[in-house]
Amino acid sequence: MCGIVGLFLKKDDLRPRLGDLLTDMLITMTDRGPDSAGIAIYGDDAGGQKMTIQSATPDEDFNGLEETLTELLRAPVRMRVIDTHAVLTLPEGSEAEVRAFMAEKGIRVMGVGNSMEVFKEVGLPRDVAARFGVRQMAGSHGIGHTRMATESAVTTLGAHPFSTDSDQCLVHNGSLSNHNRMRRVLARKGFAPQSENDTEVAACYISSRLAEGANLGEALEGTLQDLDGFFTFVVGTKNGFGVVRDPIACKPAVMAETDDYVAFGSEYRAFANLPGIENARVWEPEPATVYFWER
Incomplete structure (x- = not known):
């Protein structure tokens, strides 16, 4: 079906x-x-690169994430939390580093792009x-x-x-x-x-x-x-x-x-x-x- x-x-x-x-x-x-x-x-267009992420435990995983990524990348990161997902706006060229960070933390990447946001759940x-x-x-x-x-x-x-x-x-x-x-x-x-x-x-x-x-x-x-x-x-x-x-x-x-x-x-x-x-x-x-x- x-x-x-x-x-x-x-x-x-x-x-x-x-x-x-x-x-x-x-x-x-x-x-x-x-x-x-x-x-x-x-x-x-976000004026940067968007990354939509998802977590089964967003209260835990998203707490302080914006500040942590800003420090990691040495550049401003914005985060908009929407239920189990969050949309990050990242500096251009940082995708690989952020993906590696998310994999280490067990946070899923749903999609990236300058204009696209992806939301999906059971x-x-x-x-x-x-x-x-x-x-x-x-x-x-x-x-x-x-x-x-x-x-x-x-x-x-x-x-x-x-x-x-x-x-x-x-x-x-x-x-x-x-x-x-x-x-x-x-x-x-x-x-x-x-x-x-x-x-x-x-x-x-x-x-x-x-x-x-x-x-x-x-x-x-x-x-x-x-x-x-x-x-x-x-x-x-x-x-x-x-x-x-x-x-x-x-x-x-x-x-x-x-x-x-x-x-x-x-x-x-x-x-x-x-x-x-x-x-x-x-x-x-x-x-x-x-x-x-x-x-």
Whole structure:
């Protein structure tokens, strides 16, 4: 099962409503996967590098963390705590040092980038969105996922979206059959997945292709050649939003486009509350066909 949603705003008028619209879309997909949920929001540039982190014991792990990192990096660090997550704003060039610090402390890194923030937890979409205040979040685009676990445990780390590169993340409905072989290939390229989830393999694959100089459309086309199984991928980058389905396309998917936005949903009902949906061009994305939009 699983449910995917995505919303890419072409104009800035709807930016203040992005989180609210995405939350409604994701809640509508609850019965497709009620065990965990997550959303990635692309908001304003932080004026530095954002790092979203997560802890099972935030009261303990986040206490004094801002001051500790400021001392460690010898530069100002800002921290905004949101439930079990926190968004750090770091000086450019400090990611590797901060990642090593987080690994030593057992704090998980959910994603990094200049505009992207990632929030995911075990629980119903309604509850996860409320915990993180997603309705109040503004931005240019975002993707979300509600999960029914089939190939790995119900954990925060196993929830979607998966982010494996700066300002890049992916959600997935389906299952990959060659993900273990691809893990070895990607590890040799320096993009080793950190979880058992096959979706992270797909995210790492996209990251590796982008690192090789491909654009988002070319990276998505590569999944049709190199990844086996049945899948629908929705990918976000700092400036882009893309969709691709496998050649069989057995997983449901629908898209809607107006002059104001492009939307993706696993089912049409995800679009019910979108403004102007009655005037949208609505279609089912074709199998083995890449759709992407960039600013």
